[in-house]
Amino acid sequence: MIKFKLKFLWLDKSLAFALDEKIGEKINPITEYFFWPRTDAWEELKIELEKKNWIQHSESIEILNQTTEIINYWEEKNTKNIKLNEIKEKFTNCTFINHN
Template sequence: MFPAAIQPKLSCPFTIQPTPPSLVSLKTPVLRIRKPRQLGSTKTFCITAASGVAQDTLNPDSASPNPPRKKKLGVVLKPMEKPRLVLKFIWMQKNIGISIDQVIPGYGTIPLSPYYFWPRKDAWEELKTLLEGKPWISQKQIVILLNQATDIINLWQESGGDLA
């Protein structure tokens, strides 16, 4: 290996000692960190992996101005948003297409209807028939969606199909 003059020497300032049973019910190692001699004191840290919290405990020979603190961990959940109905439209020069999708937060959109086109067919009547056939959609939601569809169709008619 190495000649005796250049043998590597390993010096570690850490020692592991068993924890007193009064601190932790499980047998966990204690890590002792020694500071350089000119600074003085020795601190002992008890690390418990089972509880997920590291406790800072001091030896009786060193003074402690602050008692050890435990940090509580928690999970914050956002309240679930309700699914909502969205009116979609395709604005073209000679037609306007209207459809309804259901938006489910965290998932995406689900189409509830195909596109109904105005003036080729009566899109408003077809949309009304479809919405009334879905018992889980309230009358209030049906009225709101049909009023929005009416506003969009009227705006399209007033503009003559041009967005400009």
């Protein structure tokens, strides 16, 4: 997923994510932020990816699988005092920001 970069806002009560495209050194936003669990953010991302016919199906699957993995990790770890550096080390191809 070198061409695309998932960005996550790691919050206490929600996890927000958006997708950017990397073109050379430039980064262009592709989607807005989707908030989990406030809405079915995974499904919203899937619908948004389907609208973008220039994104290959295999790339969409990879993006959605990575998003699923991080949502599951957030659900497991969010009640614990986890450090942002731990998250960044586990998911090196994504960008993470927290509220602190």
